[in-house]
Amino acid sequence: MKFSIVVYAAPYSSEAASTAYNFTKTLLDEGHEVYRLFFFSDGVHNASSLAITPQDETNLQKFWDALIQNHELDSVVCVTSAVKRGIINQQEAERHELAATSLLASSEIAGLGQLIDAAINSDRVVNFG
Amino acid sequence: MKFSIVVYAAPYSSEAASTAYNFTKTLLDEGHEVYRLFFFSDGVHNASSLAITPQDETNLQKFWDALIQNHELDSVVCVTSAVKRGIINQQEAERHELAATSLLASSEIAGLGQLIDAAINSDRVVNFG
Amino acid sequence: MSNSHTFTFISRTAPYGSNRPQLCLDAALAAAVFEQKVNYIFMDDGVYQLVKHQDADAINSKTLGNALETLDLYGIQNVYVCTTAMKQRKLAADDLVIAAQSIGDEELKSLLENSNTVFNL
Amino acid sequence: MSNSHTFTFISRTAPYGSNRPQLCLDAALAAAVFEQKVNYIFMDDGVYQLVKHQDADAINSKTLGNALETLDLYGIQNVYVCTTAMKQRKLAADDLVIAAQSIGDEELKSLLENSNTVFNL
Amino acid sequence: MSSLHTISKSPRFNLLESCLSAVSEGDSIIFIEDGVYHCNESELLAKLLSTSKCYGLKEDLSARGLEVKVDVLQIISYRKFVELCASHEKIISWF
Amino acid sequence: MSSLHTISKSPRFNLLESCLSAVSEGDSIIFIEDGVYHCNESELLAKLLSTSKCYGLKEDLSARGLEVKVDVLQIISYRKFVELCASHEKIISWF
Numbered sequence: 001m002k003f004s005i006v007v008y009a010a011p012y013s014s015e016a017a018s019t020a021y022n023f024t025k026t027l028l029d030e031g032h033e034v035y036r037l038f039f040f041s042d043g044v045h046n047a048s049s050l051a052i053t054p055q056d057e058t059n060l061q062k063f064w065d066a067l068i069q070n071h072e073l074d075s076v077v078c079v080t081s082a083v084k085r086g087i088i089n090q091q092e093a094e095r096h097e098l099a100a101t102s103l104l105a106s107s108e109i110a111g112l113g114q115l116i117d118a119a120i121n122s123d124r125v126v127n128f129g
Numbered sequence: 130m131k132f133s134i135v136v137y138a139a140p141y142s143s144e145a146a147s148t149a150y151n152f153t154k155t156l157l158d159e160g161h162e163v164y165r166l167f168f169f170s171d172g173v174h175n176a177s178s179l180a181i182t183p184q185d186e187t188n189l190q191k192f193w194d195a196l197i198q199n200h201e202l203d204s205v206v207c208v209t210s211a212v213k214r215g216i217i218n219q220q221e222a223e224r225h226e227l228a229a230t231s232l233l234a235s236s237e238i239a240g241l242g243q244l245i246d247a248a249i250n251s252d253r254v255v256n257f258g
Numbered sequence: 259m260s261n262s263h264t265f266t267f268i269s270r271t272a273p274y275g276s277n278r279p280q281l282c283l284d285a286a287l288a289a290a291v292f293e294q295k296v297n298y299i300f301m302d303d304g305v306y307q308l309v310k311h312q313d314a315d316a317i318n319s320k321t322l323g324n325a326l327e328t329l330d331l332y333g334i335q336n337v338y339v340c341t342t343a344m345k346q347r348k349l350a351a352d353d354l355v356i357a358a359q360s361i362g363d364e365e366l367k368s369l370l371e372n373s374n375t376v377f378n379l
Numbered sequence: 380m381s382n383s384h385t386f387t388f389i390s391r392t393a394p395y396g397s398n399r400p401q402l403c404l405d406a407a408l409a410a411a412v413f414e415q416k417v418n419y420i421f422m423d424d425g426v427y428q429l430v431k432h433q434d435a436d437a438i439n440s441k442t443l444g445n446a447l448e449t450l451d452l453y454g455i456q457n458v459y460v461c462t463t464a465m466k467q468r469k470l471a472a473d474d475l476v477i478a479a480q481s482i483g484d485e486e487l488k489s490l491l492e493n494s495n496t497v498f499n500l
Numbered sequence: 501m502s503s504l505h506t507i508s509k510s511p512r513f514n515l516l517e518s519c520l521s522a523v524s525e526g527d528s529i530i531f532i533e534d535g536v537y538h539c540n541e542s543e544l545l546a547k548l549l550s551t552s553k554c555y556g557l558k559e560d561l562s563a564r565g566l567e568v569k570v571d572v573l574q575i576i577s578y579r580k581f582v583e584l585c586a587s588h589e590k591i592i593s594w595f
Numbered sequence: 596m597s598s599l600h601t602i603s604k605s606p607r608f609n610l611l612e613s614c615l616s617a618v619s620e621g622d623s624i625i626f627i628e629d630g631v632y633h634c635n636e637s638e639l640l641a642k643l644l645s646t647s648k649c650y651g652l653k654e655d656l657s658a659r660g661l662e663v664k665v666d667v668l669q670i671i672s673y674r675k676f677v678e679l680c681a682s683h684e685k686i687i688s689w690f
Binding site: 392393394395396397423424427430431432433434435436437438440442444468469 | 508509510512533534537540558559560562563564565566
């Protein structure tokens with residue numbers, strides 16, 4: 001079955017980001033398919049490339065990154081949510097003359113159309129916030 | 130009177146960050162003193178140097194940055210909260226071999242001792258979350 | 259893109275305190291742009307979004323009451339408020355910035371049953 | 380640093396769902412390190428932090444029940460639970476991972492009145 | 501057209517109350533994250549049993565040290581959570 | 596040693612209930628952000644009046660289009676909010 005997963009919560013502040021990760025991992029293990037991951041609102045922080053965690057704690061951003069790469073998932077961060085939260089890619093950085101990027105290469109920035117498209121083309125949408 | 134302000138909330142997701150800003154601005158206008166701003170938990174995102182906001186919206190990070198610089202405020206982001214949320218300075222970036230920094234130069238990264246010190250040395254501590 | 263999908267958006271939170279009302283609205287407008295069937299339901303504290311005479315300039319924010327008028331501009335006509343939520347908050351239809359149909363629990367359930375995707379913020 | 384300051388930390392939220400219990404604990408331990416007088420109060424859902432037999436490995440988290448034992452290690456002995464919160468959640472002293480003194484509203488008020496700084500998470 | 505409702509905040513936030521006004525006969529409810537603190541309110545859950553099946557996520561229950569009476573709700577793993585999402589026509593998340 | 600309590604979430608989150616078990620005679624309460632939705636519950640506030648002064652932050656009230664009966668609480672600006680923080684010995688924030 002084709003799932004899309006929407007994540008509204010940042011890692012570390014709320015358990016929801018971790019639940020979304022566990023859920024996504026399980027559904028892939030069970031042979032289901034991910035049509036799209038969509039990171040919305042504070043959820044965009046799951047795709048930060050700059051997070052550093054202590055060795056005894058989970059680096060959820062790295063977990064997502066590995067999952068996305070290993071399964072070649074389509075992972076999108078909402079543009080409106082991302083840029084105002086400082087999650088930016090090369091293109092946005094250049095456009096606004098910022099010296100850095102902060103988005104993991106495994107995700108791309110796109111609009112809310114990708115969320116609507118995901119809902120239309122998935123069998124199930126599951127929201128975590 | 131000497132105030133310290135503690136901010137737990139990120140901009141845009143909750144009104145608390147904006148309330149904290151308005152409050153701090155007002156107390157300075159009224160002739161009070163800020164002993165320290167302390168950004169804790171998701172509050173560290175107020176000190177992000179990478180935020181881009183649409184022209185018709187408030188860039189709260191820039192507002193804080195200007196206020197801190199104009200009044201030469203002591204502004205601290207909690208190290209434990211910051212690094213796992215991808216808010217890092219040059220030193221952390223180099224130590225973890227990350228290509229970018231994301232902390233506004235007007236704030237510095239420090240430990241919770243600075244929060245306790247602020248409480249001891251201020252007449253009032255006001256928390257916004 | 260297929261046009262047979264029904265989206266229902268439930269907006270349950272108060273304006274300004276959090277960004278959830280704006281997220282819900284943005285997502286609904288996106289669905290409308292894609293020419294999908296959209297229901298928009300105000301429930302719980304969400305009905306506060308509809309109160310007249312809002313002016314959020316003083317708190318560095320955009321006024322949401324005005325933004326809700328865009329629902330109509332984007333062709334979203336199925337706009338509902340939960341009767342219970344209105345009563346609990348002592349609000350009447352006259353207090354609201356846009357026209358919305360009052361619904362009880364049974365109508366709410368039926369709207370949800372007939373939806374393909376529900377966003378609940 | 381002056382030693383006459385009394386800090387009171389109120390921890391009101393459930394473990395794991397949010398990071399607030401951890402923030403509260405971290406701040407209290409920092410106050411203890413600075414050799415300040417510290418009160419630590421579990422109120423509302425915060426009493427859930429004290430439930431025995433927690434094991435957060437499966438949700439990629441550190442087990443908070445264990446972490447609370449560090450209160451004692453850092454010399455924080457004034458640890459309280461609100462009687463009302465315990466009763467509402469059907470918890471008894473035996474269910475708790477550390478010893479804590481039960482307090483009613485009057486004792487809570489008096490602790491707060493005699494504090495210089497209150498962190499309320 | 502049955503729905504699976506997820507509830508992920510403590511009872512303090514009254515999400516179940518809102519959820520119940522939207523639950524149709526045949527829908528199911530799963531308690532996750534801090535939502536698992538609903539699992540000890542056996543009277544409330546017993547009432548729910550007539551219209552809906554209730555589930556609690558094992559990982560969140562054991563993280564919190566919660567023991568639950570299994571006659572009013574079923575304790576399930578992430579695997580079964582995914583299965584429930586597949587077997588219900590849509591998922592409505594309350595958070 | 597009077598305290599100023601700030602309440603910044605909607606009544607839905609029951610913060611006032613928790614706050615009241617911690618409010619001493621002579622303390623004050625200010626409603627800010629979504630907390631200003633408490634300002635219309637005149638009965639509740641009238642009861643509070645016997646022990647505590649209640650305030651609502653003007654900017655948050657007008658943002659939300661709320662009209663308030665000024666006999667049970669005082670509508671104040673940020674300036675007065677700062678002044679209250681200075682005139683109370685400590686501030687306890689409920690959020």
